[in-house]
Amino acid sequence: MAKQKWKLTDFQLFTLLVNVMAGTGVFTITRVVAEVAGRGAPISILLSGVAVMVMLGFMYLLIRRFPGTPYPLLVQEAIGQWPGRIYLLLNAIVQIVFSAIIAKNYWFTLNSYQLFSTPMLVFVSLMVLLGWQMTRRGIIVLARVSEIVLLISLPLLVLLLLPIKLIRIRYALPLFDEGIMAVIQAMPQSIFAFLGFEVFLFAAPLARKGRSLIAGSLAVGLTTLSYSTVTLLTIMGLSVERAKTTVYPLAAYLGRIQLPVVERLDTIFMIIWLFQVIMSVSIPIYLAASSLYGAIPRLGRHVATDICAVAILVLAAWPVTRPILFKLTEPFNYLAVFFAGAFPVSIWLVAMLRKKGGKQSETDEAA
Amino acid sequence: MKLTRLRNVITLVALMCFLCSGCWDQRPLEDLGLVYGLGLDRSEFNEKLFVVTTVNPLFADTRRAPNEIDTVTAPSFGLAVERWRNRHSRQFAPRKLRVILLGEDLARKGAQDPLLSVMQYTQLNEHANLAVARPRAEDLLRVKPLANERVATFTDQLLRVNEREGAAAQVTLSEAVSRFFAADSDPLIPILAEDKMGERLVVIGSGLFSGLTMVGELDERETELVLAMRGDVGDVVYSPATGRTDVLLSSYPQVRMQNPKAEYQVDLEGERLSVKVELNTGFSLQQYSSAEDMSDLEDTNSVAQSVASNLTLAIADLIAKMQATTADPLGLGQYVRVKQGKDFDVKVFREQWRNAEVEVEVKTTFIRCNTMNSTIVPPKK
Numbered sequence: 001m002a003k004q005k006w007k008l009t010d011f012q013l014f015t016l017l018v019n020v021m022a023g024t025g026v027f028t029i030t031r032v033v034a035e036v037a038g039r040g041a042p043i044s045i046l047l048s049g050v051a052v053m054v055m056l057g058f059m060y061l062l063i064r065r066f067p068g069t070p071y072p073l074l075v076q077e078a079i080g081q082w083p084g085r086i087y088l089l090l091n092a093i094v095q096i097v098f099s100a101i102i103a104k105n106y107w108f109t110l111n112s113y114q115l116f117s118t119p120m121l122v123f124v125s126l127m128v129l130l131g132w133q134m135t136r137r138g139i140i141v142l143a144r145v146s147e148i149v150l151l152i153s154l155p156l157l158v159l160l161l162l163p164i165k166l167i168r169i170r171y172a173l174p175l176f177d178e179g180i181m182a183v184i185q186a187m188p189q190s191i192f193a194f195l196g197f198e199v200f201l202f203a204a205p206l207a208r209k210g211r212s213l214i215a216g217s218l219a220v221g222l223t224t225l226s227y228s229t230v231t232l233l234t235i236m237g238l239s240v241e242r243a244k245t246t247v248y249p250l251a252a253y254l255g256r257i258q259l260p261v262v263e264r265l266d267t268i269f270m271i272i273w274l275f276q277v278i279m280s281v282s283i284p285i286y287l288a289a290s291s292l293y294g295a296i297p298r299l300g301r302h303v304a305t306d307i308c309a310v311a312i313l314v315l316a317a318w319p320v321t322r323p324i325l326f327k328l329t330e331p332f333n334y335l336a337v338f339f340a341g342a343f344p345v346s347i348w349l350v351a352m353l354r355k356k357g358g359k360q361s362e363t364d365e366a367a
Numbered sequence: 368m369k370l371t372r373l374r375n376v377i378t379l380v381a382l383m384c385f386l387c388s389g390c391w392d393q394r395p396l397e398d399l400g401l402v403y404g405l406g407l408d409r410s411e412f413n414e415k416l417f418v419v420t421t422v423n424p425l426f427a428d429t430r431r432a433p434n435e436i437d438t439v440t441a442p443s444f445g446l447a448v449e450r451w452r453n454r455h456s457r458q459f460a461p462r463k464l465r466v467i468l469l470g471e472d473l474a475r476k477g478a479q480d481p482l483l484s485v486m487q488y489t490q491l492n493e494h495a496n497l498a499v500a501r502p503r504a505e506d507l508l509r510v511k512p513l514a515n516e517r518v519a520t521f522t523d524q525l526l527r528v529n530e531r532e533g534a535a536a537q538v539t540l541s542e543a544v545s546r547f548f549a550a551d552s553d554p555l556i557p558i559l560a561e562d563k564m565g566e567r568l569v570v571i572g573s574g575l576f577s578g579l580t581m582v583g584e585l586d587e588r589e590t591e592l593v594l595a596m597r598g599d600v601g602d603v604v605y606s607p608a609t610g611r612t613d614v615l616l617s618s619y620p621q622v623r624m625q626n627p628k629a630e631y632q633v634d635l636e637g638e639r640l641s642v643k644v645e646l647n648t649g650f651s652l653q654q655y656s657s658a659e660d661m662s663d664l665e666d667t668n669s670v671a672q673s674v675a676s677n678l679t680l681a682i683a684d685l686i687a688k689m690q691a692t693t694a695d696p697l698g699l700g701q702y703v704r705v706k707q708g709k710d711f712d713v714k715v716f717r718e719q720w721r722n723a724e725v726e727v728e729v730k731t732t733f734i735r736c737n738t739m740n741s742t743i744v745p746p747k748k
Contacts, residue, residue, distance in 0.1 A: 086649040111491045113390050113489055113490075114392065115391075118387075118391045118392055119391075129377065129378050133374070136374075170551075170698070170701040170704075170705065171549060171700075173704075173705045174704070174705050174706075174708045177704075177708040177709050177711075178709055179709065208532070237545075238545050238551035239545045239546075239548050241548035241549050242545050242548035242549065245548065250542075251489075252493070255390075255493055255541070256493070256494070
């Protein structure tokens with residue numbers, strides 16, 4: 001596995017992170033978090049953002065220990081070849097499932113509002129095919145597309161402010177109606193919405209030196225801010241009690257606005273947000289393919305990508321209903337958080353214990 | 368075929384398929400049963416059944432009447448829609464729904480079941496205006512407003528105009544349901560009825576709701592006062608019931624409240640709720656033909672005082688009415704919730720509200736008399 005010659009810019013790293021995190025979660029996060037934290041949901045999301053930043057810090061420590069080394073190689077160097085390969089294989093499976101869940105979830109969202117007759121397989125396969133095409137062309141293409149997509153999706157956040165006249169501030173008070181413990185207990189639910197941030201492990205070693213942590217933190221900060229704003233506005237627009245009983249509270253919140261030109265803001269938002277979701281599906285394909293290639297190098301990068309794309313397609317095409325998907329997603333989310341959070345920290349600790357890395361970093365810095 | 372070309376072909380085909388979604392998901396207008404008015408009643412013969420009345424616009428070629436009105440009876444709204452579909456072989460399309468009328472009987476016995484069922488439709492226009500129909504929605508929707516005017520459009524416009532003029536609250540389905548779920552404030556839903564000639568629909572007042580159950584009603588004058596107290600409107604015409612005073616010589620002067628703003632101080636000591644309502648409003652006198660010289664400060668103050676005491680009495684009566692029915696259109700429950708947090712219980716709150724101690728204070732500022740041409744501005748203090 002040769003080292004890459006080109007480098008990602010800090011902005012590309014930033015856009016990759018934002019694009020992978022801000023996906024379908026934005027439609028359901030209010031309901032999922034408010035079910036546990038009540039009106040404290042925005043606070044819970046803010047705390048989760050801080051927790052994700054801490055995880056990102058540990059990831060940075062790990063990467064800094066092996067500067068310029070791609071993550072699949074880094075893992076094998078840090079914890080040994082075979083444990084490393086097993087971890088990478090498991091990570092590939094997690095990313096495949098994650099990507100399939102996002103594709104399927106967005107299908108259900110759109111199917112409820114717009115695409116009533118389009119076959120699910122067509123919709124999902126388009127997203128996977130786009131991801132597959134981009135992944136085969138490497139992370140630099142993914143990053144460049146991310147830059148463009150972010151420029152499309154960022155102005156969407158302004159649309160969220162259109163129904164602001166219809167909100168009631170008192171719906172959001174008292175902030176801690178379920179107690180502080182409930183706010184803390186809801187944190188894992190909100191961390192799910194940040195999943196995908198492990199792209200930092202794969203992308204940061206390929207970025208220019210120095211400011212990758214700042215770019216990553218800014219990306220997490222922006223996503224946290226977006227999620228908490230969406231949650232707060234939705235609660236103030238619908239009331240927390242109604243948000244809990246609505247499948248897609250954001251769509252219901254956006255549906256409140258009625259202007260002569262913008263009659264269905266929810267539909268407009270969903271259509272444009274599709275670009276963002278395609279990136280949320282594509283980036284995990286890249287992570288899965290990189291992990292699989294790292295675990296079984298003789299497959300070759302392209303074959304690994306093909307295998308991952310087919311696996312995602314098969315999983316996404318699996319006929320499950322929306323409630324069953326929601327039920328299956330919950331335990332998977334815990335597993336994914338464990339993979340994204342606990343494993344990089346463990347790898348870093350093992351690398352320290354085994355005294356792997358570090359020295360080279362000093363040599364590099366000296367150079 | 369080379370792998371790259373194959374890949375491109377596959378992607379192109381997939382893209383074409385996706386673009387085809389415009390064909391698959393097309394919904395020709397002729398196949399849609401556009402529902403733009405909905406009436407919900409309880410069956411007169413069996414209380415367990417709902418009568419769902421739909422109003423569909425007719426197309427120009429088949430048009431002998433502006434609407435097609437259909438009635439389906441079923442145990443639930445969902446089943447009613449199924450029966451409607453079987454009957455019409457068209458898609459039930461409530462995306463352009465303009466108005467939902469609740470029969471008074473249904474509203475009084477609780478409208479949450481059918482309304483929450485209606486909300487399940489993601490293709491629904493949640494901004495449809497809500498109104499109570501007296502006596503039955505089914506009957507009112509069959510009233511022909513004008514020769515070719517459509518009843519739902521007319522009703523929608525009627526409610527909007529009344530809201531703009533500060534005569535009735537405009538409540539959308541979404542807002543009513545949000546209030547129902549939050550359970551800390553109640554909607555004030557306009558009541559519609561036929562006029563004496565039986566030709567037009569008119570707003571005759573508002574329904575006081577506890578949740579989504581109608582528990583009382585307010586006449587037009589009381590409705591205007593509630594709207595002023597909620598700060599929903601900036602300009603409210605209010606006709607004092609006791610207009611004849613020493614200063615107000617005209618028989619029925621109208622008081623136009625301008626920028627009324629009410630502040631509420633809600634205190635909870637144990638189970639005892641005390642509420643202080645303070646209404647600040649500017650006012651002008653309309654249809655006023657007093658012999659008194661309103662450029663005299665003493666007279667101006669006297670009128671302001673008279674209006675304030677009149678409003679105080681009216682508000683006190685109004686609040687007593689709300690307390691008797693435990694309805695909370697002013698949203699005082701929100702203040703209690705902020706204080707109680709998780710311990711807020713809507714049932715307990717309603718009992719506390721029923722027995723609450725209420726103090727009303729009105730502060731008025733005299734602005735002018737009559738219309739702009741004959742404005743007499745009060746002297747500077």
